[in-house]
Amino acid sequence: MKDKPNEWVSVSDLMSGVMAVVMLLLVMSVLQKTWSDVRHKQEMEQGASAQRAKVAEMLSNIKASLNGTANEGLVMLDTNAQKITLRDGVFNRGSACIAGQANQAFATIEENVLKFLNEFSAGQVFIEGYTDNLPVLRPVTNFAAFCTVYDDNFTLSAARAREARKFIVGELPPAMARRVIVAGYGDSQPIPGVPPEDARQRRIEVRFVLPTR
Template identity: 30%
Template sequence: MKNSSPALLLATALLASASFTSCVTAKKYDDLSARQKATDQSREAAERQAREAVAELKKATESLNELKLENRRLVNDSAQTGTILRKTQGLYRELSDTYDKLIRNNEKVLANKTADYQKVAQDLARREAELGDLSNNLNKSRSEIDKLAADVKTREARLAELEKALAEKDAAVNALRAKVSNALLSFKASDLQVKVKDGKVYVSLSEQLLFKSGSTKVDPKGQEALTKLAGVLKDQRDVNVVVEGHTDNVPILKGTAGMQDNWDLSVLRATEISRLLTVGGVQPERITASGRSQYVPVAGNDNATNKAMNRRTEIILTPKLDELFQLLDANSQATKPTK
Protein backbone atom coordinates (compact mmCIF):
# COMPACT_ATOMS: atom_id res chain seq x y z
CA MET A 1 0.00 0.00 0.00
CA LYS A 2 1.06 3.65 -0.51
CA ASN A 3 1.79 5.99 2.40
CA SER A 4 -1.00 8.56 1.59
CA SER A 5 -4.60 7.46 1.96
CA PRO A 6 -7.11 8.12 -0.89
CA ALA A 7 -9.14 10.46 1.32
CA LEU A 8 -6.03 12.53 2.11
CA LEU A 9 -5.10 12.77 -1.57
CA LEU A 10 -8.64 13.89 -2.44
CA ALA A 11 -8.66 16.50 0.33
CA THR A 12 -5.30 17.84 -0.82
CA ALA A 13 -6.47 18.10 -4.42
CA LEU A 14 -9.69 19.81 -3.33
CA LEU A 15 -7.76 22.38 -1.27
CA ALA A 16 -5.46 23.06 -4.24
CA SER A 17 -8.52 23.54 -6.43
CA ALA A 18 -10.26 25.85 -3.96
CA SER A 19 -7.26 28.20 -3.75
CA PHE A 20 -7.72 29.29 -7.37
CA THR A 21 -11.36 30.33 -7.21
CA SER A 22 -11.05 33.57 -5.26
CA CYS A 23 -10.57 36.04 -8.12
CA VAL A 24 -13.03 35.08 -10.80
CA THR A 25 -16.19 36.93 -11.67
CA ALA A 26 -19.57 35.76 -10.42
CA LYS A 27 -20.61 34.25 -13.74
CA LYS A 28 -17.38 32.38 -14.22
CA TYR A 29 -17.37 31.41 -10.56
CA ASP A 30 -20.85 29.90 -10.94
CA ASP A 31 -19.65 27.88 -13.93
CA LEU A 32 -16.63 26.63 -12.03
CA SER A 33 -18.76 25.94 -8.95
CA ALA A 34 -20.98 23.69 -11.05
CA ARG A 35 -17.96 21.88 -12.32
CA GLN A 36 -16.58 21.68 -8.78
CA LYS A 37 -19.87 20.20 -7.59
CA ALA A 38 -19.67 17.53 -10.29
CA THR A 39 -16.10 16.86 -9.26
CA ASP A 40 -17.14 16.58 -5.62
CA GLN A 41 -19.81 14.10 -6.57
CA SER A 42 -17.25 12.04 -8.48
CA ARG A 43 -14.88 12.28 -5.51
CA GLU A 44 -17.60 11.10 -3.12
CA ALA A 45 -18.32 8.15 -5.43
CA ALA A 46 -14.60 7.32 -5.51
CA GLU A 47 -14.37 7.58 -1.74
CA ARG A 48 -17.43 5.37 -1.43
CA GLN A 49 -15.82 2.79 -3.72
CA ALA A 50 -12.60 3.06 -1.71
CA ARG A 51 -14.50 2.49 1.54
CA GLU A 52 -16.23 -0.51 0.02
CA ALA A 53 -12.88 -1.84 -1.18
CA VAL A 54 -11.38 -1.32 2.27
CA ALA A 55 -14.36 -3.11 3.83
CA GLU A 56 -13.97 -5.97 1.39
CA LEU A 57 -10.27 -6.02 2.08
CA LYS A 58 -10.87 -6.06 5.80
CA LYS A 59 -13.33 -8.86 5.37
CA ALA A 60 -10.89 -10.74 3.17
CA THR A 61 -8.11 -10.16 5.68
CA GLU A 62 -10.27 -11.50 8.46
CA SER A 63 -11.07 -14.54 6.36
CA LEU A 64 -7.40 -14.98 5.61
CA ASN A 65 -6.53 -14.80 9.28
CA GLU A 66 -9.13 -17.42 10.06
CA LEU A 67 -7.78 -19.62 7.28
CA LYS A 68 -4.28 -19.20 8.60
CA LEU A 69 -5.43 -20.35 12.05
CA GLU A 70 -7.24 -23.26 10.54
CA ASN A 71 -4.20 -24.07 8.45
CA ARG A 72 -2.03 -24.23 11.55
CA ARG A 73 -4.50 -26.57 13.26
CA LEU A 74 -4.63 -28.89 10.33
CA VAL A 75 -1.00 -28.82 9.32
CA ASN A 76 -0.33 -32.14 11.07
CA ASP A 77 -3.16 -33.90 9.30
CA SER A 78 -1.30 -34.93 6.16
CA ALA A 79 -4.05 -35.76 3.76
CA GLN A 80 -6.67 -33.39 5.11
CA THR A 81 -4.12 -30.79 5.89
CA GLY A 82 -2.62 -30.96 2.42
CA THR A 83 -6.04 -30.53 0.83
CA ILE A 84 -6.99 -27.73 3.12
CA LEU A 85 -3.58 -26.11 2.66
CA ARG A 86 -3.85 -26.14 -1.09
CA LYS A 87 -7.38 -24.79 -0.86
CA THR A 88 -6.23 -22.17 1.56
CA GLN A 89 -3.32 -21.22 -0.65
CA GLY A 90 -5.68 -20.92 -3.61
CA LEU A 91 -8.03 -18.73 -1.63
CA TYR A 92 -5.10 -16.69 -0.43
CA ARG A 93 -3.94 -16.10 -3.97
CA GLU A 94 -7.44 -15.16 -5.03
CA LEU A 95 -7.74 -12.77 -2.13
CA SER A 96 -4.32 -11.31 -2.87
CA ASP A 97 -5.26 -10.82 -6.53
CA THR A 98 -8.54 -9.21 -5.48
CA TYR A 99 -6.72 -6.95 -3.08
CA ASP A 100 -4.15 -5.94 -5.71
CA LYS A 101 -6.92 -5.30 -8.21
CA LEU A 102 -8.78 -3.12 -5.74
CA ILE A 103 -5.60 -1.19 -4.99
CA ARG A 104 -4.90 -0.68 -8.72
CA ASN A 105 -8.47 0.46 -9.37
CA ASN A 106 -8.34 2.86 -6.46
CA GLU A 107 -5.04 4.31 -7.66
CA LYS A 108 -6.43 4.68 -11.17
CA VAL A 109 -9.52 6.52 -9.84
CA LEU A 110 -7.32 8.81 -7.76
CA ALA A 111 -5.02 9.46 -10.72
CA ASN A 112 -7.99 10.38 -12.94
CA LYS A 113 -9.42 12.72 -10.31
CA THR A 114 -6.02 14.32 -9.76
CA ALA A 115 -5.73 14.95 -13.51
CA ASP A 116 -9.22 16.50 -13.48
CA TYR A 117 -8.25 18.73 -10.56
CA GLN A 118 -5.08 19.84 -12.31
CA LYS A 119 -7.04 20.64 -15.45
CA VAL A 120 -9.54 22.70 -13.44
CA ALA A 121 -6.69 24.46 -11.68
CA GLN A 122 -5.01 25.31 -14.99
CA ASP A 123 -8.32 26.58 -16.36
CA LEU A 124 -8.82 28.73 -13.28
CA ALA A 125 -5.31 30.17 -13.60
CA ARG A 126 -5.92 31.00 -17.26
CA ARG A 127 -9.26 32.62 -16.50
CA GLU A 128 -7.71 34.60 -13.66
CA ALA A 129 -4.98 35.86 -16.00
CA GLU A 130 -7.63 36.86 -18.56
CA LEU A 131 -9.59 38.69 -15.86
CA GLY A 132 -6.41 40.49 -14.81
CA ASP A 133 -5.82 41.66 -18.39
CA LEU A 134 -9.45 42.75 -18.71
CA SER A 135 -9.21 44.65 -15.43
CA ASN A 136 -6.03 46.43 -16.56
CA ASN A 137 -7.62 47.33 -19.90
CA LEU A 138 -10.73 48.57 -18.13
CA ASN A 139 -8.71 50.76 -15.79
CA LYS A 140 -6.75 52.13 -18.74
CA SER A 141 -9.98 52.83 -20.65
CA ARG A 142 -11.47 54.57 -17.63
CA SER A 143 -8.38 56.78 -17.33
CA GLU A 144 -8.61 57.67 -21.01
CA ILE A 145 -12.33 58.37 -20.70
CA ASP A 146 -11.72 60.60 -17.67
CA LYS A 147 -9.04 62.48 -19.58
CA LEU A 148 -11.30 62.87 -22.63
CA ALA A 149 -14.14 64.07 -20.41
CA ALA A 150 -11.84 66.68 -18.85
CA ASP A 151 -10.67 67.77 -22.33
CA VAL A 152 -14.28 68.02 -23.53
CA LYS A 153 -15.20 70.09 -20.49
CA THR A 154 -12.25 72.42 -21.10
CA ARG A 155 -13.12 72.76 -24.78
CA GLU A 156 -16.75 73.43 -23.97
CA ALA A 157 -15.66 76.22 -21.65
CA ARG A 158 -13.41 77.67 -24.36
CA LEU A 159 -16.21 77.30 -26.90
CA ALA A 160 -18.56 79.17 -24.59
CA GLU A 161 -15.97 81.95 -24.26
CA LEU A 162 -15.54 82.01 -28.02
CA GLU A 163 -19.29 82.14 -28.63
CA LYS A 164 -19.56 84.95 -26.11
CA ALA A 165 -16.73 86.85 -27.81
CA LEU A 166 -18.34 86.31 -31.23
CA ALA A 167 -21.68 87.53 -29.93
CA GLU A 168 -20.01 90.60 -28.44
CA LYS A 169 -18.20 91.19 -31.73
CA ASP A 170 -21.44 90.90 -33.71
CA ALA A 171 -23.15 93.25 -31.27
CA ALA A 172 -20.29 95.75 -31.62
CA VAL A 173 -20.45 95.56 -35.44
CA ASN A 174 -24.22 96.07 -35.47
CA ALA A 175 -23.93 98.97 -33.03
CA LEU A 176 -21.24 100.55 -35.21
CA ARG A 177 -23.42 100.14 -38.30
CA ALA A 178 -26.33 101.79 -36.50
CA LYS A 179 -24.16 104.76 -35.44
CA VAL A 180 -22.74 105.22 -38.93
CA SER A 181 -26.18 104.90 -40.56
CA ASN A 182 -27.68 107.43 -38.16
CA ALA A 183 -24.84 109.88 -38.84
CA LEU A 184 -25.34 109.62 -42.61
CA LEU A 185 -29.14 109.57 -42.80
CA SER A 186 -29.25 112.83 -44.74
CA PHE A 187 -27.54 111.35 -47.81
CA LYS A 188 -29.28 109.58 -50.68
CA ALA A 189 -29.28 105.80 -50.72
CA SER A 190 -28.00 105.94 -54.32
CA ASP A 191 -24.93 107.89 -53.16
CA LEU A 192 -24.19 106.22 -49.85
CA GLN A 193 -24.87 102.74 -48.49
CA VAL A 194 -24.03 101.17 -45.12
CA LYS A 195 -24.12 97.40 -44.74
CA VAL A 196 -22.60 94.58 -42.71
CA LYS A 197 -20.70 91.81 -44.48
CA ASP A 198 -18.34 89.16 -43.07
CA GLY A 199 -18.34 90.79 -39.64
CA LYS A 200 -17.36 94.21 -41.01
CA VAL A 201 -19.21 97.44 -41.70
CA TYR A 202 -18.97 98.62 -45.32
CA VAL A 203 -19.64 102.29 -46.11
CA SER A 204 -19.89 102.60 -49.91
CA LEU A 205 -19.67 106.14 -51.30
CA SER A 206 -20.42 106.81 -54.96
CA GLU A 207 -18.14 108.87 -57.19
CA GLN A 208 -21.07 111.23 -57.75
CA LEU A 209 -21.03 112.10 -54.03
CA LEU A 210 -17.28 112.50 -53.71
CA PHE A 211 -15.50 113.39 -56.94
CA LYS A 212 -15.88 114.96 -60.32
CA SER A 213 -14.88 112.68 -63.20
CA GLY A 214 -11.13 112.02 -63.17
CA SER A 215 -10.61 114.23 -60.10
CA THR A 216 -8.96 113.30 -56.80
CA LYS A 217 -10.34 116.27 -54.84
CA VAL A 218 -13.46 115.58 -52.75
CA ASP A 219 -16.49 117.80 -53.45
CA PRO A 220 -18.08 119.77 -50.59
CA LYS A 221 -20.99 117.36 -50.31
CA GLY A 222 -18.55 114.46 -50.02
CA GLN A 223 -16.51 116.37 -47.43
CA GLU A 224 -19.68 116.81 -45.37
CA ALA A 225 -20.31 113.04 -45.42
CA LEU A 226 -16.70 112.25 -44.49
CA THR A 227 -16.78 114.78 -41.64
CA LYS A 228 -19.89 113.15 -40.17
CA LEU A 229 -18.34 109.71 -40.57
CA ALA A 230 -15.13 110.88 -38.90
CA GLY A 231 -17.20 112.27 -36.04
CA VAL A 232 -18.47 108.74 -35.35
CA LEU A 233 -15.15 106.96 -35.92
CA LYS A 234 -12.87 109.19 -33.85
CA ASP A 235 -14.48 107.86 -30.66
CA GLN A 236 -14.45 104.25 -31.88
CA ARG A 237 -10.78 103.63 -31.07
CA ASP A 238 -11.19 99.87 -31.32
CA VAL A 239 -12.18 100.10 -35.00
CA ASN A 240 -9.66 99.90 -37.84
CA VAL A 241 -10.45 101.80 -41.06
CA VAL A 242 -9.57 100.64 -44.59
CA VAL A 243 -10.25 103.05 -47.44
CA GLU A 244 -10.49 101.33 -50.85
CA GLY A 245 -10.70 103.28 -54.12
CA HIS A 246 -12.47 101.60 -57.05
CA THR A 247 -12.88 102.68 -60.71
CA ASP A 248 -14.63 101.44 -63.82
CA ASN A 249 -12.68 100.07 -66.78
CA VAL A 250 -12.57 103.32 -68.73
CA PRO A 251 -8.94 104.45 -69.10
CA ILE A 252 -8.08 107.85 -67.74
CA LEU A 253 -7.42 110.63 -70.22
CA LYS A 254 -3.88 110.80 -71.49
CA GLY A 255 -1.90 113.60 -69.98
CA THR A 256 -3.83 113.65 -66.68
CA ALA A 257 -1.39 115.16 -64.21
CA GLY A 258 0.29 112.67 -61.85
CA MET A 259 -1.62 109.63 -63.14
CA GLN A 260 -0.86 106.94 -65.66
CA ASP A 261 -3.88 104.68 -65.22
CA ASN A 262 -6.81 103.73 -62.97
CA TRP A 263 -4.41 102.34 -60.35
CA ASP A 264 -3.12 105.84 -59.71
CA LEU A 265 -6.63 107.30 -59.72
CA SER A 266 -7.98 104.78 -57.18
CA VAL A 267 -4.96 105.13 -54.86
CA LEU A 268 -4.97 108.95 -54.93
CA ARG A 269 -8.70 109.08 -54.17
CA ALA A 270 -8.30 106.64 -51.27
CA THR A 271 -5.38 108.70 -49.95
CA GLU A 272 -7.37 111.95 -50.16
CA ILE A 273 -10.32 110.44 -48.28
CA SER A 274 -7.96 109.03 -45.62
CA ARG A 275 -6.46 112.48 -45.18
CA LEU A 276 -9.90 114.04 -44.71
CA LEU A 277 -10.82 111.40 -42.10
CA THR A 278 -7.67 112.22 -40.10
CA VAL A 279 -8.56 115.92 -40.34
CA GLY A 280 -11.95 114.96 -38.88
CA GLY A 281 -10.26 113.39 -35.83
CA VAL A 282 -9.62 109.75 -36.76
CA GLN A 283 -6.17 108.60 -35.60
CA PRO A 284 -3.91 108.11 -38.67
CA GLU A 285 -2.48 104.82 -37.36
CA ARG A 286 -5.96 103.27 -37.61
CA ILE A 287 -6.36 104.08 -41.33
CA THR A 288 -5.12 102.09 -44.32
CA ALA A 289 -5.50 103.57 -47.82
CA SER A 290 -5.52 101.25 -50.84
CA GLY A 291 -6.44 101.42 -54.51
CA ARG A 292 -8.17 98.50 -56.25
CA SER A 293 -8.40 100.15 -59.68
CA GLN A 294 -11.02 98.49 -61.95
CA TYR A 295 -10.44 94.90 -60.77
CA VAL A 296 -13.09 94.49 -58.06
CA PRO A 297 -16.31 95.63 -59.78
CA VAL A 298 -19.74 95.24 -58.22
CA ALA A 299 -21.41 95.12 -61.63
CA GLY A 300 -20.42 94.45 -65.21
CA ASN A 301 -18.77 97.38 -66.98
CA ASP A 302 -21.19 97.02 -69.90
CA ASN A 303 -23.35 100.15 -69.52
CA ALA A 304 -23.26 103.59 -67.97
CA THR A 305 -25.33 102.64 -64.92
CA ASN A 306 -23.11 99.73 -63.99
CA LYS A 307 -19.96 101.72 -64.58
CA ALA A 308 -21.26 104.41 -62.23
CA MET A 309 -21.80 101.75 -59.57
CA ASN A 310 -18.22 100.56 -59.98
CA ARG A 311 -16.81 104.07 -59.55
CA ARG A 312 -16.97 104.14 -55.78
CA THR A 313 -15.01 104.37 -52.56
CA GLU A 314 -15.55 101.74 -49.87
CA ILE A 315 -14.65 102.53 -46.28
CA ILE A 316 -14.37 99.20 -44.42
CA LEU A 317 -14.71 99.38 -40.65
CA THR A 318 -13.30 96.39 -38.76
CA PRO A 319 -13.53 96.10 -34.95
CA LYS A 320 -10.26 95.02 -33.37
CA LEU A 321 -10.60 91.37 -32.43
CA ASP A 322 -7.47 90.82 -30.35
CA GLU A 323 -9.38 89.05 -27.57
CA LEU A 324 -11.26 86.89 -30.08
CA PHE A 325 -8.05 85.96 -31.89
CA GLN A 326 -6.43 85.05 -28.56
CA LEU A 327 -9.37 82.74 -27.80
CA LEU A 328 -9.17 81.23 -31.27
CA ASP A 329 -5.44 80.66 -30.90
CA ALA A 330 -5.87 79.13 -27.44
CA ASN A 331 -8.64 76.85 -28.75
CA SER A 332 -6.46 75.85 -31.73
CA GLN A 333 -3.56 74.98 -29.41
CA ALA A 334 -5.88 72.99 -27.12
CA THR A 335 -7.26 70.90 -30.00
CA LYS A 336 -3.83 69.88 -31.28
CA PRO A 337 -3.22 66.15 -30.64
CA THR A 338 -0.78 65.44 -27.84
CA LYS A 339 2.27 63.33 -28.67
Protein backbone atom coordinates in the same frame (compact mmCIF):
# COMPACT_ATOMS: atom_id res chain seq x y z
CA MET B 1 -3.62 17.28 -1.77
CA LYS B 2 -5.14 20.67 -2.24
CA ASP B 3 -4.19 22.76 -5.25
CA LYS B 4 -2.31 25.90 -4.34
CA PRO B 5 -4.00 29.18 -5.37
CA ASN B 6 -2.57 30.62 -8.55
CA GLU B 7 -1.09 34.03 -7.70
CA TRP B 8 -0.84 34.96 -11.38
CA VAL B 9 -4.61 34.78 -11.75
CA SER B 10 -4.98 37.44 -9.03
CA VAL B 11 -2.33 39.62 -10.62
CA SER B 12 -4.07 39.25 -13.98
CA ASP B 13 -7.39 40.29 -12.49
CA LEU B 14 -5.74 43.25 -10.79
CA MET B 15 -4.10 44.39 -14.02
CA SER B 16 -7.41 44.07 -15.86
CA GLY B 17 -9.05 46.25 -13.24
CA VAL B 18 -6.26 48.82 -13.46
CA MET B 19 -6.53 48.93 -17.25
CA ALA B 20 -10.29 49.41 -17.01
CA VAL B 21 -9.81 52.33 -14.64
CA VAL B 22 -7.12 53.84 -16.90
CA MET B 23 -9.38 53.50 -19.95
CA LEU B 24 -12.26 55.09 -18.05
CA LEU B 25 -10.07 58.00 -16.99
CA LEU B 26 -8.85 58.41 -20.57
CA VAL B 27 -12.39 58.48 -21.93
CA MET B 28 -13.42 61.01 -19.27
CA SER B 29 -10.42 63.18 -20.15
CA VAL B 30 -11.29 63.12 -23.86
CA LEU B 31 -14.94 63.94 -23.14
CA GLN B 32 -13.94 66.77 -20.80
CA LYS B 33 -11.62 68.28 -23.43
CA THR B 34 -14.29 67.94 -26.12
CA TRP B 35 -16.83 69.68 -23.88
CA SER B 36 -14.29 72.38 -23.04
CA ASP B 37 -13.56 72.94 -26.75
CA VAL B 38 -17.28 73.15 -27.54
CA ARG B 39 -17.84 75.70 -24.76
CA HIS B 40 -14.82 77.72 -25.89
CA LYS B 41 -16.12 77.75 -29.46
CA GLN B 42 -19.58 78.82 -28.30
CA GLU B 43 -18.10 81.64 -26.20
CA MET B 44 -16.00 82.83 -29.14
CA GLU B 45 -19.02 82.77 -31.46
CA GLN B 46 -21.09 84.68 -28.93
CA GLY B 47 -18.29 87.21 -28.51
CA ALA B 48 -17.88 87.63 -32.28
CA SER B 49 -21.63 88.01 -32.67
CA ALA B 50 -21.70 90.72 -30.01
CA GLN B 51 -18.82 92.52 -31.76
CA ARG B 52 -20.60 92.39 -35.12
CA ALA B 53 -23.74 93.73 -33.48
CA LYS B 54 -21.78 96.71 -32.12
CA VAL B 55 -20.37 97.48 -35.59
CA ALA B 56 -23.83 97.14 -37.15
CA GLU B 57 -25.22 99.59 -34.60
CA MET B 58 -22.39 102.01 -35.33
CA LEU B 59 -23.06 101.83 -39.09
CA SER B 60 -26.76 102.41 -38.49
CA ASN B 61 -25.92 105.48 -36.43
CA ILE B 62 -23.83 106.85 -39.30
CA LYS B 63 -26.72 106.41 -41.71
CA ALA B 64 -29.22 107.92 -39.26
CA SER B 65 -27.04 110.98 -38.70
CA LEU B 66 -26.93 111.65 -42.46
CA ASN B 67 -30.62 111.08 -43.17
CA GLY B 68 -32.28 114.22 -44.42
CA THR B 69 -28.97 115.91 -45.22
CA ALA B 70 -27.28 116.66 -48.54
CA ASN B 71 -24.96 113.72 -47.85
CA GLU B 72 -27.71 111.12 -47.47
CA GLY B 73 -27.40 109.88 -51.04
CA LEU B 74 -23.60 109.62 -50.89
CA VAL B 75 -23.49 106.84 -48.30
CA MET B 76 -24.61 103.21 -48.59
CA LEU B 77 -24.31 100.70 -45.74
CA ASP B 78 -23.74 96.95 -45.76
CA THR B 79 -23.97 95.66 -42.19
CA ASN B 80 -23.23 92.05 -43.23
CA ALA B 81 -19.94 93.04 -44.85
CA GLN B 82 -19.39 95.68 -42.14
CA LYS B 83 -18.62 98.42 -44.60
CA ILE B 84 -19.67 101.85 -45.78
CA THR B 85 -19.68 102.68 -49.47
CA LEU B 86 -19.15 106.30 -50.50
CA ARG B 87 -20.70 106.67 -53.92
CA ASP B 88 -19.70 108.59 -57.02
CA GLY B 89 -19.95 112.30 -56.20
CA VAL B 90 -17.68 112.13 -53.16
CA PHE B 91 -14.82 113.25 -55.43
CA ASN B 92 -14.74 115.77 -58.23
CA ARG B 93 -14.82 114.10 -61.63
CA GLY B 94 -11.45 112.65 -62.61
CA SER B 95 -9.96 114.03 -59.41
CA ALA B 96 -8.81 112.89 -55.97
CA CYS B 97 -10.05 116.15 -54.43
CA ILE B 98 -12.96 115.57 -52.06
CA ALA B 99 -16.09 117.42 -53.15
CA GLY B 100 -17.24 120.07 -50.70
CA GLN B 101 -20.66 118.48 -50.30
CA ALA B 102 -19.06 115.30 -48.92
CA ASN B 103 -17.41 116.99 -45.94
CA GLN B 104 -20.22 116.14 -43.51
CA ALA B 105 -20.18 112.48 -44.55
CA PHE B 106 -16.44 112.22 -43.94
CA ALA B 107 -16.71 114.03 -40.60
CA THR B 108 -19.38 111.56 -39.44
CA ILE B 109 -17.30 108.59 -40.58
CA GLU B 110 -14.22 110.01 -38.84
CA GLU B 111 -16.11 110.21 -35.54
CA ASN B 112 -17.23 106.59 -35.79
CA VAL B 113 -13.83 105.30 -36.94
CA LEU B 114 -12.42 106.78 -33.74
CA LYS B 115 -15.11 104.99 -31.70
CA PHE B 116 -14.38 101.71 -33.49
CA LEU B 117 -10.61 101.89 -32.97
CA ASN B 118 -11.09 102.77 -29.30
CA GLU B 119 -13.61 99.96 -28.79
CA PHE B 120 -11.53 97.28 -30.54
CA SER B 121 -7.86 97.74 -29.74
CA ALA B 122 -6.81 95.26 -32.47
CA GLY B 123 -9.44 96.29 -35.03
CA GLN B 124 -8.49 97.77 -38.41
CA VAL B 125 -10.18 100.02 -40.94
CA PHE B 126 -9.53 99.50 -44.66
CA ILE B 127 -10.23 102.37 -47.04
CA GLU B 128 -10.38 101.03 -50.59
CA GLY B 129 -10.72 102.91 -53.86
CA TYR B 130 -12.44 101.62 -57.03
CA THR B 131 -13.13 103.08 -60.48
CA ASP B 132 -15.10 102.23 -63.59
CA ASN B 133 -13.32 100.66 -66.56
CA LEU B 134 -13.17 103.80 -68.71
CA PRO B 135 -9.47 104.28 -69.55
CA VAL B 136 -7.45 107.35 -68.67
CA LEU B 137 -6.88 108.95 -72.07
CA ARG B 138 -4.02 111.20 -71.04
CA PRO B 139 -1.95 111.60 -67.85
CA VAL B 140 -3.11 114.10 -65.26
CA THR B 141 -0.17 116.10 -63.93
CA ASN B 142 -1.75 119.15 -62.28
CA PHE B 143 -1.53 118.16 -58.62
CA ALA B 144 -2.87 121.49 -57.38
CA ALA B 145 -6.07 121.08 -59.37
CA PHE B 146 -6.60 117.30 -58.99
CA CYS B 147 -4.91 116.53 -55.61
CA THR B 148 -2.86 113.82 -57.35
CA VAL B 149 -1.11 112.89 -60.55
CA TYR B 150 -2.12 109.73 -62.38
CA ASP B 151 -2.04 107.94 -65.69
CA ASP B 152 -4.33 104.95 -65.01
CA ASN B 153 -7.33 103.93 -62.94
CA PHE B 154 -5.25 102.11 -60.31
CA THR B 155 -3.28 105.24 -59.47
CA LEU B 156 -6.44 107.33 -59.33
CA SER B 157 -8.26 104.86 -57.07
CA ALA B 158 -5.28 104.67 -54.70
CA ALA B 159 -5.03 108.47 -54.59
CA ARG B 160 -8.73 108.76 -53.74
CA ALA B 161 -8.38 106.19 -50.97
CA ARG B 162 -5.37 108.11 -49.67
CA GLU B 163 -7.26 111.44 -49.62
CA ALA B 164 -10.23 109.78 -47.91
CA ARG B 165 -7.87 108.38 -45.30
CA LYS B 166 -6.38 111.82 -44.64
CA PHE B 167 -9.84 113.19 -43.95
CA ILE B 168 -11.03 110.23 -41.87
CA VAL B 169 -7.85 109.91 -39.79
CA GLY B 170 -8.05 113.58 -38.82
CA GLU B 171 -6.21 114.11 -35.53
CA LEU B 172 -5.90 110.45 -34.54
CA PRO B 173 -2.76 109.52 -32.57
CA PRO B 174 -0.11 107.97 -34.88
CA ALA B 175 -0.39 104.50 -33.30
CA MET B 176 -4.13 104.47 -33.92
CA ALA B 177 -3.84 105.99 -37.40
CA ARG B 178 -1.57 103.13 -38.47
CA ARG B 179 -4.56 100.83 -38.15
CA VAL B 180 -6.31 102.73 -40.96
CA ILE B 181 -5.04 101.19 -44.21
CA VAL B 182 -5.55 102.22 -47.84
CA ALA B 183 -5.63 100.30 -51.10
CA GLY B 184 -6.52 101.13 -54.71
CA TYR B 185 -8.08 98.48 -56.95
CA GLY B 186 -8.90 100.52 -60.04
CA ASP B 187 -11.45 98.67 -62.18
CA SER B 188 -10.20 95.19 -61.17
CA GLN B 189 -13.07 94.44 -58.75
CA PRO B 190 -16.34 95.70 -60.28
CA ILE B 191 -19.64 95.36 -58.43
CA PRO B 192 -21.29 92.12 -59.69
CA GLY B 193 -24.29 92.71 -61.92
CA VAL B 194 -23.39 96.35 -62.60
CA PRO B 195 -21.93 97.34 -65.99
CA PRO B 196 -18.18 97.98 -65.57
CA GLU B 197 -18.50 101.45 -67.08
CA ASP B 198 -21.39 102.43 -64.76
CA ALA B 199 -20.89 105.38 -62.40
CA ARG B 200 -21.74 103.11 -59.46
CA GLN B 201 -18.35 101.45 -59.93
CA ARG B 202 -16.67 104.70 -58.90
CA ARG B 203 -16.66 104.37 -55.14
CA ILE B 204 -14.73 104.30 -51.87
CA GLU B 205 -15.40 101.44 -49.45
CA VAL B 206 -14.61 101.79 -45.75
CA ARG B 207 -14.44 98.33 -44.16
CA PHE B 208 -14.36 97.71 -40.42
CA VAL B 209 -12.33 94.56 -39.69
CA LEU B 210 -12.75 93.00 -36.27
CA PRO B 211 -9.81 91.33 -34.54
CA THR B 212 -9.61 87.55 -34.75
CA ARG B 213 -8.69 85.51 -31.71
